[in-house]
Amino acid sequence: MYDPHYLKSFTEKVFKAMGCSDEDAKVAANCLNQADLRGVDSHGVARLSGYVKLWEKKRLNATPNIQIVHETPSTAVLDADQALGLVSAPKAMQIAIQKAKVAGTGWVGVKNSNHFGIAGYHAMLALEHDMIGFAMTNASPLVSPTFSKSRLLGTNPIAVAIPADSQPPVVIDMATTTVANGKLEVLQRKGQNMPEGWAQDKEGNATTDPLILKKGGAMLPLGGDRIHGSHKGYCLGSLVDILTAVLPGANYGPWVPPFVAFLDPASNLVGDGIGHFVGAIRIDAFRPASDFKKHMDNWISTFRNAETVNGFEKVLIPGDPERAMTQERLKTGIPLLQPVVDDLNDLASKFNLEFSPITL
Amino acid sequence: MYDPHYLKSFTEKVFKAMGCSDEDAKVAANCLNQADLRGVDSHGVARLSGYVKLWEKKRLNATPNIQIVHETPSTAVLDADQALGLVSAPKAMQIAIQKAKVAGTGWVGVKNSNHFGIAGYHAMLALEHDMIGFAMTNASPLVSPTFSKSRLLGTNPIAVAIPADSQPPVVIDMATTTVANGKLEVLQRKGQNMPEGWAQDKEGNATTDPLILKKGGAMLPLGGDRIHGSHKGYCLGSLVDILTAVLPGANYGPWVPPFVAFLDPASNLVGDGIGHFVGAIRIDAFRPASDFKKHMDNWISTFRNAETVNGFEKVLIPGDPERAMTQERLKTGIPLLQPVVDDLNDLASKFNLEFSPITL
Numbered sequence: 001m002y003d004p005h006y007l008k009s010f011t012e013k014v015f016k017a018m019g020c021s022d023e024d025a026k027v028a029a030n031c032l033n034q035a036d037l038r039g040v041d042s043h044g045v046a047r048l049s050g051y052v053k054l055w056e057k058k059r060l061n062a063t064p065n066i067q068i069v070h071e072t073p074s075t076a077v078l079d080a081d082q083a084l085g086l087v088s089a090p091k092a093m094q095i096a097i098q099k100a101k102v103a104g105t106g107w108v109g110v111k112n113s114n115h116f117g118i119a120g121y122h123a124m125l126a127l128e129h130d131m132i133g134f135a136m137t138n139a140s141p142l143v144s145p146t147f148s149k150s151r152l153l154g155t156n157p158i159a160v161a162i163p164a165d166s167q168p169p170v171v172i173d174m175a176t177t178t179v180a181n182g183k184l185e186v187l188q189r190k191g192q193n194m195p196e197g198w199a200q201d202k203e204g205n206a207t208t209d210p211l212i213l214k215k216g217g218a219m220l221p222l223g224g225d226r227i228h229g230s231h232k233g234y235c236l237g238s239l240v241d242i243l244t245a246v247l248p249g250a251n252y253g254p255w256v257p258p259f260v261a262f263l264d265p266a267s268n269l270v271g272d273g274i275g276h277f278v279g280a281i282r283i284d285a286f287r288p289a290s291d292f293k294k295h296m297d298n299w300i301s302t303f304r305n306a307e308t309v310n311g312f313e314k315v316l317i318p319g320d321p322e323r324a325m326t327q328e329r330l331k332t333g334i335p336l337l338q339p340v341v342d343d344l345n346d347l348a349s350k351f352n353l354e355f356s357p358i359t360l
Numbered sequence: 361m362y363d364p365h366y367l368k369s370f371t372e373k374v375f376k377a378m379g380c381s382d383e384d385a386k387v388a389a390n391c392l393n394q395a396d397l398r399g400v401d402s403h404g405v406a407r408l409s410g411y412v413k414l415w416e417k418k419r420l421n422a423t424p425n426i427q428i429v430h431e432t433p434s435t436a437v438l439d440a441d442q443a444l445g446l447v448s449a450p451k452a453m454q455i456a457i458q459k460a461k462v463a464g465t466g467w468v469g470v471k472n473s474n475h476f477g478i479a480g481y482h483a484m485l486a487l488e489h490d491m492i493g494f495a496m497t498n499a500s501p502l503v504s505p506t507f508s509k510s511r512l513l514g515t516n517p518i519a520v521a522i523p524a525d526s527q528p529p530v531v532i533d534m535a536t537t538t539v540a541n542g543k544l545e546v547l548q549r550k551g552q553n554m555p556e557g558w559a560q561d562k563e564g565n566a567t568t569d570p571l572i573l574k575k576g577g578a579m580l581p582l583g584g585d586r587i588h589g590s591h592k593g594y595c596l597g598s599l600v601d602i603l604t605a606v607l608p609g610a611n612y613g614p615w616v617p618p619f620v621a622f623l624d625p626a627s628n629l630v631g632d633g634i635g636h637f638v639g640a641i642r643i644d645a646f647r648p649a650s651d652f653k654k655h656m657d658n659w660i661s662t663f664r665n666a667e668t669v670n671g672f673e674k675v676l677i678p679g680d681p682e683r684a685m686t687q688e689r690l691k692t693g694i695p696l697l698q699p700v701v702d703d704l705n706d707l708a709s710k711f712n713l714e715f716s717p718i719t720l
Contacts, residue, residue, distance in 0.1 A: 072464030074434040075645040103463050104432030109646050132607075145663055147672040152663060160599055170602070172595040178588055197588050202667025222582060222589050228538055228557050229582050235532040235678045236596075238663070239520055242530070246655045247492075247646045253662050270658065285435040286469050286607045295606045298630065302613050303505055303512060303598070309564030312507040318595045 001333030003358035007045050008033040010344065010355060014048060018055050019062035020087070028086035031117040036334045039325035042182030043118045045336070047209035049343040051084060051115070052350070053261035060084060060114050063080050066091055074103040077248045078110045082273060085116025089276050090133065093125040096280040100131055104285030107151070109248025112272035115139070115259050120173030126161060126264030127169050130289040132149035133161040134279035138244045138251075140258040143177055144218035145238075146231045149204040151218045155180055156240035161319075163283070165293035167300040176236040177219045184210045184219075189337075215348025240313025243277040278359045333360035361693030363718035367405050368393040370704065370715060374408060378415050378713035380447070384518035388446035391477040396694045399685035402542030403478045405696070411444060411475070411701040412710070413621035420444060420474050426451055434463040437608045438470045442633060445476025449495065449636050453485040457638040464645030469608025472632035475499070475619050479519030480533030480682070486521060486640045487529050493521040494639035494708040498604045498611075500618040503537055504578035505598075506591045509564040511578045512613050515541055516600035521679075523643070525653035527660040531679030536596040537579045543571045545580075549697075557584030603637040606703055612633025693720035 008029050008246045015025035036044030054060040064081035066088055071077070076095050080088035092108040099106030116122065119135040126133025138152025156176040162170040175181075178198050187194050187210035194210045201207045202216030206225075213219070221233025245252035250271045257265035257274060283289040338346075341357075348355035368389050375385035396404030415421040424441035426448055431437070438456050440448035452468040457707050459466030477481065479495040486493025499514025515535040522530040535541075547570035554570045561567045562576030566585075573579065581593025607611035610631045617625035617634060639719050643649040666675045696704075701717075708715035 033635060070646060072642070072645040073462070075464035075641075077646050100596035102433070105465060105467055107465055107641070132603075145666060145675050147668055148675045149662075149669050150666040152666055162602055170598065171598060174461065174589075174592045174595055176592075178583070195587050200669075221536070222592055224588050227555050228584050228588065229534075231581055231676070231678075232534045232536075235534055238530065238678060239532060242522055242656070242659065243492075246652060246659055247641075247643070249647055249651075252655070252659055270655065281435075281467070281607075282432070283607070285432040286437050287609055291609075292606060293614070296602070299606055299612055303508075306508040306510040306512055308507055309509050311550075315508045316504050316591070318591075318598060331673060343534065347602040 001360045002336050003360055004033060004037055004329060004334050006358045007036065007334060011045055011048055013353050014052065014347050014351060015062075017353065018052065020084070021063070023089045024084070027090050027159065028084050031086045031090070031121045034121050035118045037326045037329050038118065038120070038322040039329070040118050040182070041335070042180070042185065044334070045252065045344065046340045047115070049347055050259060050261070052347060054114060054259075057261045059257070059261065059265070064088070068095070074099055074105050074107060077106045078108060080110050080113035080273065082112055082114065085113045085137065085274070085276060088113045089116040089122045089278060090125060091277045092276060093122050093133065093135070093280065096278050097126060097129050097131060098281040100280040100285070107279040107283050109244070110276040110278070111245070111248040111250040113250070113276055115273055115274070116276055118173060120161065120171055121159040122278055123159040123161040123173070124169070124171060127163045130157070130163055130279070130283050132163070132281040132283065135159045135276065136240045136244050136278070137276045138241045138256050138274055141254050141256055142181065142213060143221060143237060144200065144204070145234045146221060146226055149200070149202060149218065150254070151154050152239055153237040154220065154238040154256060158236065158240060160290070162296065163293055164296035164300055165290070167297045168323060169319060170296070170300065170317060171322065173322070176222055176233055176240060178222055178224050178233070181219065197228070226268070245271060245275035248275055248278065361720045362696050363720055364393060364397055364689060364694050366718045367396065367694060370713070370717070371405055371408055373467040373713050374412065374707050374711060377713065378412065380444070381423070384444070384447045387450050388444050391446045391450070391481045394481050394623070395478045397686045397689050398478065398480070399689070400478050400542070401695070402540070402545065404694070405704065406700045407475070409707055410619060410621070412645065412707060414474060417621045419617070419621065419625070422702070424448070428455070434459055434465050434467060436468045438468060440470050440473035440633065442472055442474065445473045445497065445634070445636060448473045449476040449482045449638060450485060452636060452638045453482050453493065453495070453640065455640050457489050457491060460640040460642040460645070465639065465641050467637070467639040469604070470636040471605070471608040471610040473610070473634055473636055475634070476636055478533060479517040480521065480531055482638055483519035483521040483533070484529070484531060487523045487558060489640070490523055490643050492523070492641040492643065494601045495519045495636065496604050496638070497632055497636045498601045498616050501614050501616055502541065502573060502579050503581060503597060504560065505594045506581065506586055509560070509562060509708070510580035510614070513597040513601055514616060515579065516597045517599060518596065522656065523653055524656035524660055525650070527657045528683060529679060530656070530660065530677060531682065533682070536582055536593055536600060538582055538584050541579065544573065557588070558584060607637065608635055
C-alpha cells in the first residue's frame with residue numbers, strides 16, 4: 001500500500017516535467033490523488049501515463065491559453081486550448097462560482113478539453129461557497145443506445161455536490177451506465193464473469209464476459225435493458241453529451257476523441273476536443289443557506305436512519321462510500337497494481353525523476 | 361375512443377367550475393390533454409377527479425395568489441399558494457424564460473404547490489424560445505432507497521426539452537424509478553405479473569406482484585437492485601427531492617403530502633406543499649442557436665440511424681414514442697377506461713355540466 005502524499009507529490013512532478021505551471025500541476029495532481037483516496041482507482045495515478053501519452057502525441061497542451069470565448073451574466077464558454085481537463089474543469093468551476101455570486105447561478109461549458117478525472121472533484125469545489133456544484137463530461141464512445149449495437153456514447157458521468165450543516169455533504173458521482181468501465185477491468189483481473197445487464201456483445205446480445213469490449217461489444221446505459229429502463233440511462237447519457245459538447249461546441253457522440261493515445265481521433269470532427277459542463281447554484285439565491293443546510297441535515301439523517309432490508313446494516317447517503325474509503329486509505333495507503341507501478345517507474349525514467357514510493 | 365378536443369374542453373369547464381380563472385383553466389386543461397395525447401394515461405383526464413377531491417378537502421386553491429418570494433438575476437422562488445401544479449409550473453417556466461433572456465439562464469423553485477401533471481409539458485415551454493427547458497417535481501413517497509424498506513421518495517421525474525432545427529426536439533421525460541407507477545396499474549388490470557426489478561415487497565424482497573404497493577411494498581429506483589445500479593436511481597430521485605423541495609422550502613422525503621385526498625398530510629410538516637424546480641438555458645448564451653440546432657440535427661440523425669440490434673426496427677430518440685402516440689391519438693382518439701368515464705360523469709353531475717363525449 002502506497003503513501004498517498006508521496007504519490008501526489010510524484011504526480012505533481014510529472015505534470016511539471018511535462019511543462020505544466022506549478023499551480024496547474026498542483027491542481028491536476030490533487031484531482032488524481034482524490035480519485036485514489038475515494039476508491040476510484042481507474043481515475044487516479046493509474047491514469048497518469050495516459051495523460052503523458054496524449055501530451056507526447058501533441059493532443060494535450062501543458063501550457064494552454066484557456067480563454068472565455070462567450071459569456072452572459074450566468075453562463076460562459078471556455079476554449080480549453082487542449083488543456084488537461086484536470087486543469088480546465090477547476091478553472092470553469094471557479095468562473096461558475098464567481099458568476100453565481102453575482103447572478104445566483106453560474107454555468108460553464110468547456111470545449112477543446114481532455115479527460116477531467118473524477119467528476120465529483122469538480123462539483124465539490126462549490127461546497128465551501130455554500131453552493132450546489134454540478135460537473136459532467138462526455139467521454140470516449142463505449143456505450144450503445146437502447147436497441148443499438150453501435151457505440152455512440154461515453155460513460156458520461158453526472159456529479160452533484162450539496163452542502164449540509166453538521167452532516168457531511170451529499171456527493172453524487174455516477175456514470176450514466178449500469179457500471180463504470182473500471183468494474184469490468186476488476187473482473188477481468190480476477191478472471192470472473194460479470195452479471196448480465198452491464199454490457200452486450202457486438203451483436204447486442206446479453207453477455208457475462210468482462211472482456212467483451214475488446215471483442216466489439218458495448219457497455220449498457222443505466223437500466224441494462226428496455227424492460228428495466230435502459231432507455232432512461234440512454235436519455236441521461238444523451239443529456240450529458242448534448243450539454244457538454246453540442247452546447248459549447250466540442251465533439252459529441254461517435255466523434256469524441258478516444259482517451260487512449262494509440263487510437264487517433266476521427267478525421268471529420270464535428271467540434272473541438274472533448275467537452276465538460278459545470279455549474280454552481282448559490283443556496284441563498286433560493287433561501288438562507290443556514291435554513292437549507294439544517295433541512296439537509298434532517299434529510300440526511302432521515303434517509304440514513306431509514307429501516308433497512310434484512311441483511312443490510314444501514315442505508316447509505318450519496319458520498320458515504322467514498323468518504324469511508326478516504327478515511328481508510330489515508331491510514332492504510334493506496335493499493336497499486338504492478339502494471340501501474342511499472343508505468344510510474346517508466347515515467348520517472350522518461351523525465352529523469354526519482355520514484356521511491358513510501359509504502360505503508 | 362374519445363375525441364381529444366372534447367375532453368380538453370370538458371376539463372377546462374370543470375376547472376372553471378372549481379373557480380379557476382379562464383386562463384388558468386385553459387392552461388391546466390391543456391396540460392392534462394397533452395398527457396393523454398402523449399400516451400401518459402395516468403396523468404391525463406383520468407386524474408381530473410383527483411384534483412377536484414383535493415380542492416374539496418381545501419388542500420388545493422383554485423384562486424391562488426402565486427408570488428415570487430425571493431429572487432436573483434437567474435433564480436426565483438415561487439410560493440404557489442396551494443395552486444394546481446398545472447398552473448404554478450407554467451408560471452414558473454415563464455419566469456425562468458424571462459430571466460434566461462436577460463441572465464442567460466433562469467431557475468425557479470416552487471413551494472406550496474400540488475401535482476403538476478407531466479413534467480415534459482413544462483420543459484417543452486422553453487423550446488419556442490430557442491432554450492433548453494428543465495422540469496422536475498417531487499411526489500408522494502412510494503419508492504425505497506437502495507437497502508431500505510421504507511418509502512421515502514416519489515417517482516420524482518426529470519424532464520428536459522432540447523430544440524433542434526429540421527429534426528423534432530429531443531424530449532426526455534422520465535421517472536427516476538425503473539418504471540412509472542402507471543405501468544404497475546396496467547398489469548393489475550390485465551392480471552399479469554411484472555418483471556423483477558420494478559418493486560419490492562414490504563420486507564424488501566424481489567417480487568413480481570403488481571399489487572405489491574397496496575400490500576406495503578415499494579417501487580424501486582432506476583437500476584432495480586444494487587448490482588444493476590439502483591443506487592444511481594436513488595441518487596437521481598434524491599437530487600430531484602432536494603432541488604424541488606429542500607431548496608425552495610417545500611416538503612421532502614416522507615413528508616411530501618400524498619396526492620390522494622383520502623390520505624391526510626403528516627402533522628409535522630417540514631415545508632409548504634410539494635415542490636417543483638424548473639429551468640431554462642438560452643442556447644445563444646453558449647453559441648449561436650442556429651449552429652447548435654444544426655449540430656442537434658446531426659446528433660439526432662446519427663443516433664436515429666445507428667445500427668440496430670437484430671429484431672429492433674430502429675433506434676429511438678427521446679420524445680419519439682410520445683410524438684408517434686400524439687399523431688395516432690389525434691386521429692383515433694383517446695382511450696378511457698370505464699371507471700374514468702364514470703368519474704367524468706360524476707364530475708358533470710357535481711358541477712351541473714354536460715358530459716356527452718364525442719367518440720371517434
